[in-house]
Amino acid sequence: MNINKICCIGAGYVGGPTMAVIAQKCPNIKVTVVDLNEKRIDDWNSEDLSLLPIFEPGLDEVVGEARGRNLFFSTDVDKAIEEADMVFISVNTPTKTYGRGKDMAADLKYVELCARQIAKVATTDKIVVEKSTLPVRTAEAIHNVLSETGNGVNFQILSNPEFLAEGTAIQDLLNPDRILIGGESEDAIQALVDVYSNWVDDDKILTTNVWSSELSKLVANAFLAQRVSSINSISELCEKTGANVKEVARSIGMDSRIGSKFLNASVGFGGSCFQKDILNLVYIAKTYGLNEVADYWEQVIIMNNHQKTRFTSNILSTLYNTVSGKKIAMLGWAFKKDTNDTRESAAIYVADGLLEERAQVYVYDPKVKEARVYEDINYLNTRGEEENKDLLSVVTDPYKACEDAHAIAVLTEWDEFKSYDWHKIYDKMLKPAFIFDGRGILDRAELEGIGFEYYNIGE
Ligand code: NAD
Numbered sequence: 001m002n003i004n005k006i007c008c009i010g011a012g013y014v015g016g017p018t019m020a021v022i023a024q025k026c027p028n029i030k031v032t033v034v035d036l037n038e039k040r041i042d043d044w045n046s047e048d049l050s051l052l053p054i055f056e057p058g059l060d061e062v063v064g065e066a067r068g069r070n071l072f073f074s075t076d077v078d079k080a081i082e083e084a085d086m087v088f089i090s091v092n093t094p095t096k097t098y099g100r101g102k103d104m105a106a107d108l109k110y111v112e113l114c115a116r117q118i119a120k121v122a123t124t125d126k127i128v129v130e131k132s133t134l135p136v137r138t139a140e141a142i143h144n145v146l147s148e149t150g151n152g153v154n155f156q157i158l159s160n161p162e163f164l165a166e167g168t169a170i171q172d173l174l175n176p177d178r179i180l181i182g183g184e185s186e187d188a189i190q191a192l193v194d195v196y197s198n199w200v201d202d203d204k205i206l207t208t209n210v211w212s213s214e215l216s217k218l219v220a221n222a223f224l225a226q227r228v229s230s231i232n233s234i235s236e237l238c239e240k241t242g243a244n245v246k247e248v249a250r251s252i253g254m255d256s257r258i259g260s261k262f263l264n265a266s267v268g269f270g271g272s273c274f275q276k277d278i279l280n281l282v283y284i285a286k287t288y289g290l291n292e293v294a295d296y297w298e299q300v301i302i303m304n305n306h307q308k309t310r311f312t313s314n315i316l317s318t319l320y321n322t323v324s325g326k327k328i329a330m331l332g333w334a335f336k337k338d339t340n341d342t343r344e345s346a347a348i349y350v351a352d353g354l355l356e357e358r359a360q361v362y363v364y365d366p367k368v369k370e371a372r373v374y375e376d377i378n379y380l381n382t383r384g385e386e387e388n389k390d391l392l393s394v395v396t397d398p399y400k401a402c403e404d405a406h407a408i409a410v411l412t413e414w415d416e417f418k419s420y421d422w423h424k425i426y427d428k429m430l431k432p433a434f435i436f437d438g439r440g441i442l443d444r445a446e447l448e449g450i451g452f453e454y455y456n457i458g459e
């Protein structure tokens, strides 16, 4: 099977960058990324590459090279499906907010809508690729929807989960640790292997059965998140015992069996994937009656929520148990550096906790827009939008955020925070001047030398 045309449904954080790299590396394949969201497609088509809807280092270059040559962004979903040999489904699969499985199961309505759309439109055989992260055995449901069309079209379904991390998406896509392809049809698998072979070594392309592939994606995220919760749990113990979590992480990370990555204690993991995928794993385990398995993984989320609450209450108790009317500067709103994505960012929950105590919160983030910050905080529905507007301000100058503040909280590990003029910031703050470093990125000795009261997680 030769793939000449690819369609990707969903122009989000995964669909956009993934297809841009496929188009860059496979100039002979026409790649069309479609979405129902017109604004998003318009932004992908922006003349000015700094206006792409997603900020990812290196993305503008890749899009700049391929767009208009063999990479297209469009809202004409039907046309792109119809002409494609291979259709990627890369739509969102958020946690359900209603009905059975509320707050746990993955909401598969967007995926099913895609399958129905493909079934309706297709007149030629197609390979349908699950790129979205899905519960194990979803391919069966997609197969049922597609095979009931009765229009004689032959569909092959593959699972090809995406492992990119935001902030490093382009590097991850160009040099993946592995590409995972699960499927039944050898021809279909080979067709997708041939696409990736254009730039990925064969020994990194792994093929499995569909169910292993679907489940591996959930398990990879669960293991990664578990490491963060594990080190975060130890950070609290370090604070009580005089041990230093960075020293502990370094010591255990040098054991090659443990490894050194993903051991940075923090204010808690965020992002659109970890929590959603673990909740989904917990839900699947529960539906099979595997309660011990479910409880084991649920603890990763419980620990993460505890870490966010603990950070907020440490600010409160250090500031003499009241932050009411006090200005607190929050540096960072994105869930990690080098992205404008704020989904499930710890910053949202910390801000909400401080607003509950009636603090005046000033947020600065180098890449997140003001409207996004208000959308995030309003979405929690803890208080009215007017009240959020009164208590929370978003500023574009970090020095203004810190001026006259009682405390600074670092929520995202943006590199620029390290090179600020901390003398200048200190001079303009109220004293004692507190810093709560939720990412452990600032230099304790330097800051204490200036006069700051510096608090770091796990020290
Ligand atoms: P996203 O919300 O950024 O993008 C999804 C897009 O799909 C949206 O633009 C939406 O408008 C569009 N869409 C939804 N239904 C549609 C339909 N019927 N037709 C056309 N367009 C439709 O989501 P994302 O972050 O790109 O994640 C997509 C999937 O990839 C999820 O399953 C997620 O778990 C998985 N994933 C995400 C990441 C990540 O880092 N964000 C990494 C690996 C896997």
Ligand code: UDX
Residues within 6 Å of the ligand: 162, 163, 164, 165, 166, 167, 221, 224, 228, 261, 262, 263, 264, 265, 266, 267, 268, 269, 270, 271, 272, 273, 274, 335, 336
């Ligand atoms: C994750 C997975 O890494 C990726 O493979 C998958 O495809 C999508 O989900 P992402 O959420 O984009 O990627 O970022 P990641 O680097 O995993 O960070 C997730 C969260 O954990 C961030 O809030 C990050 O700050 C936090 N984290 C990570 C820590 O607190 N400590 C660490 O040591 C590592």
